Amino acid sequence: MTYCVGIKLNAGLVFLSDSRTNAGVDHISTFRKMIVYERANDRFMVLLTAGNLSISQSVREILQVEQLKDPDGEPITIWNARSMFDAARVLGQAVRRVYDRDAEALKNAGVEFNISLVFGGQIKGEGMRLFQVYSAGNFIEATLETPYFQIGESKYGKPVLDRVITPDTPLDEAAKCALVSMDSTMKSNLSVGPPLDLVEYEVNRFQSDKIVCIDMANPYYRMLHSSWGQKLREVFDSLEDPVWDDTHTDTPLKVPTAVNKPLKKISRPEEKLI
Amino acid sequence: MTYCVGIKLNAGLVFLSDSRTNAGVDHISTFRKMIVYERANDRFMVLLTAGNLSISQSVREILQVEQLKDPDGEPITIWNARSMFDAARVLGQAVRRVYDRDAEALKNAGVEFNISLVFGGQIKGEGMRLFQVYSAGNFIEATLETPYFQIGESKYGKPVLDRVITPDTPLDEAAKCALVSMDSTMKSNLSVGPPLDLVEYEVNRFQSDKIVCIDMANPYYRMLHSSWGQKLREVFDSLEDPVWDDTHTDTPLKVPTAVNKPLKKISRPEEKLI
Incomplete structure (x- = not known):
């Protein structure tokens, strides 16, 4: 390609x-x-x-x-x-x-x-x-x-x-x-x-x-390639991991007031999604 | 999709x-x-x-x-x-x-x-x-x-x-x-x-x-969305822009010793690429 x-x-x-x-x-x-x-x-x-x-x-x-x-x-x-x-x-x-x-x-x-x-x-x-x-x-x-x-x-x-x-x-x-x-x-x-x-x-x-x-030996490209990869990783690491409940964070992943309910689990063969 | x-x-x-x-x-x-x-x-x-x-x-x-x-x-x-x-x-x-x-x-x-x-x-x-x-x-x-x-x-x-x-x-x-x-x-x-x-x-x-x-109102996702966008931009800005010659930088874009030559320019209709 x-x-x-x-x-x-x-x-x-x-x-x-x-x-x-x-x-x-x-x-x-x-x-x-x-x-x-x-x-x-x-x-x-x-x-x-x-x-x-x-x-x-x-x-x-x-x-x-x-x-x-x-x-x-x-x-x-x-x-x-x-x-x-x-x-x-x-x-x-x-x-x-x-x-x-x-x-x-x-x-x-x-x-x-x-x-x-x-x-x-x-x-x-x-x-x-x-x-x-x-x-x-x-x-x-x-x-x-x-x-x-x-x-x-x-x-x-x-x-x-x-x-x-x-x-x-x-x-x-x-x-x-x-x-x-x-x-x-x-x-x-x-x-x-x-x-x-x-x-x-x-x-x-x-x-x-x-x-x-x-x-790939170009000095600028090499710098860009390694710095971007490394700093992207640092930014990624600097972002808070998800915290599932709201006891220890201002930005919880689960909020009781959410409009959309989590998916229902299916636990028996005869159970329907809807 | x-x-x-x-x-x-x-x-x-x-x-x-x-x-x-x-x-x-x-x-x-x-x-x-x-x-x-x-x-x-x-x-x-x-x-x-x-x-x-x-x-x-x-x-x-x-x-x-x-x-x-x-x-x-x-x-x-x-x-x-x-x-x-x-x-x-x-x-x-x-x-x-x-x-x-x-x-x-x-x-x-x-x-x-x-x-x-x-x-x-x-x-x-x-x-x-x-x-x-x-x-x-x-x-x-x-x-x-x-x-x-x-x-x-x-x-x-x-x-x-x-x-x-x-x-x-x-x-x-x-x-x-x-x-x-x-x-x-x-x-x-x-x-x-x-x-x-x-x-x-x-x-x-x-x-x-x-x-x-x-x-889109989820607190964690909102934090992730805005922080990732903003920090990605900061990382991008923190990387040196390309400098074309090697007078002011350790990582020039153009190096005299490069293996691959820059493209030849075509400047007349009868000129061939190869």
């Missing part, structure tokens, strides 16, 4: 991807799932891919040459699009092109046409934008209320994003949060693994040098 | 379940997913159910009267089984009985025969045992290495269980961990919701009064 996250903040964008690919558990490989498109002073775009690797790679390959026509019949590509919306349309078109070419053969082989993409960046003349693109080539855009998108094995790492990320979160802090989210995912799911690719993009820069490949 | 967890420790067993059921997002109801079977001084068993509610309820109903035959032709029920393994076989048989009755009609209606169960407890004469039972009526048993089972929306709450639970974890601490796991799940997934049912069983007691229904 895969885990990728893209975050849109007032201060910029953060992208993080793992690089484990598996077909079953006995065919595990490393493929990096991020591409950075940059033309300095003009546009900066990042693409994250999850799903069937042959589809992802085909989309990445043809995206470079894929075209849509504008109303005057002029070709639009990701390199001349005037908006990220148009660039996302070109990406959606590339997905549909691969669908037309491969979907039937895949279906005959019992394989679903399965791809999901996160695509974000900034083109000179407008603000930053972040999209999630589906297998049908349709897409949605991140908003103030939903400032991040995840693809792949997203559930393990979602709670910490929900607790931390808002549009006001600073860039480095959001990168830290994405890494913690990735760390939780890698702890609980073997199909997500290193190395990680991380990009930070500052608004209105139209380029970035904050691009790093993080392996 | 549903989220339930059952944990087997040296000190006893912990079971926790939510009570939200949904068919789509506009048909949300409350159904409790735990049943406690207790005959004091003889056996204590808990069943947690996830999946299609009509299947779960049918299994729960017929489990009371379901029988297998022992080698001498004598009927085995959950009330006279001499081992939890036999009781789990009776449960598996009940699942198969419902399959025989309903699966074809469900299939005709486009509904999958989908149920998963956690079943654990202790019968006098042997130790505690914990099982996960599948739609086919087959089952697996928890071991020292894998001391817990989750059913339903299990991914959000898995990282904290992986970090905390070992066979040596005390009962109350495991209950706290299960509640934190549930709290993370409810934060990120609307289909899991209160009230919660929690049971703690102490080894060799063959009964338990530590059974509570927890709603």
Whole structure:
């Protein structure tokens, strides 16, 4: 599988991807799932891919040459699009092109046409934008209320994003949060693994040098991994264990006034629940 | 959906379940997913159910009267089984009985025969045992290495269980961990919701009064919910943000000696990744 996250903040964008690919558990490989498109002073775009690797790679390959026509019949590509919306349309078109070419053969082989993409960046003349693109080539855009998108094995790492990320979160802090989210995912799911690719993009820069490949020997990641695990455990230990009655605590687990009664026990075969 | 967890420790067993059921997002109801079977001084068993509610309820109903035959032709029920393994076989048989009755009609209606169960407890004469039972009526048993089972929306709450639970974890601490796991799940997934049912069983007691229904006004749960969220945030804030170069930190994000190179940027249409 895969885990990728893209975050849109007032201060910029953060992208993080793992690089484990598996077909079953006995065919595990490393493929990096991020591409950075940059033309300095003009546009900066990042693409994250999850799903069937042959589809992802085909989309990445043809995206470079894929075209849509504008109303005057002029070709639009990701390199001349005037908006990220148009660039996302070109990406959606590339997905549909691969669908037309491969979907039937895949279906005959019992394989679903399965791809999901996160695509974000900034083109000179407008603000930053972040999209999630589906297998049908349709897409949605991140908003103030939903400032991040995840693809792949997203559930393990979602709670910490929900607790931390808002549009006001600073860039480095959001990168830290994405890494913690990735760390939780890698702890609980073997199909997500290193190395990680991380990009930070500052608004209105139209380029970035904050691009790093993080392996398990990376000093910052090691610190984060061990400190987060250890401090999480300290916090957990610092919380009071449940006390069943209210004689010794202000926060008892059982309260006589509770609305919902504890479950009735069944103690004979003929006894009914209701 | 549903989220339930059952944990087997040296000190006893912990079971926790939510009570939200949904068919789509506009048909949300409350159904409790735990049943406690207790005959004091003889056996204590808990069943947690996830999946299609009509299947779960049918299994729960017929489990009371379901029988297998022992080698001498004598009927085995959950009330006279001499081992939890036999009781789990009776449960598996009940699942198969419902399959025989309903699966074809469900299939005709486009509904999958989908149920998963956690079943654990202790019968006098042997130790505690914990099982996960599948739609086919087959089952697996928890071991020292894998001391817990989750059913339903299990991914959000898995990282904290992986970090905390070992066979040596005390009962109350495991209950706290299960509640934190549930709290993370409810934060990120609307289909899991209160009230919660929690049971703690102490080894060799063959009964338990530590059974509570927890709603959002429960003093202990409120304390846990707010303290965990707040302290998690404090821990997160206490971790150093990434520093990109190594001039001001011992744990830089970028290191010159890294094995994996950062991603190459693509800056022209004709440029290739590889």
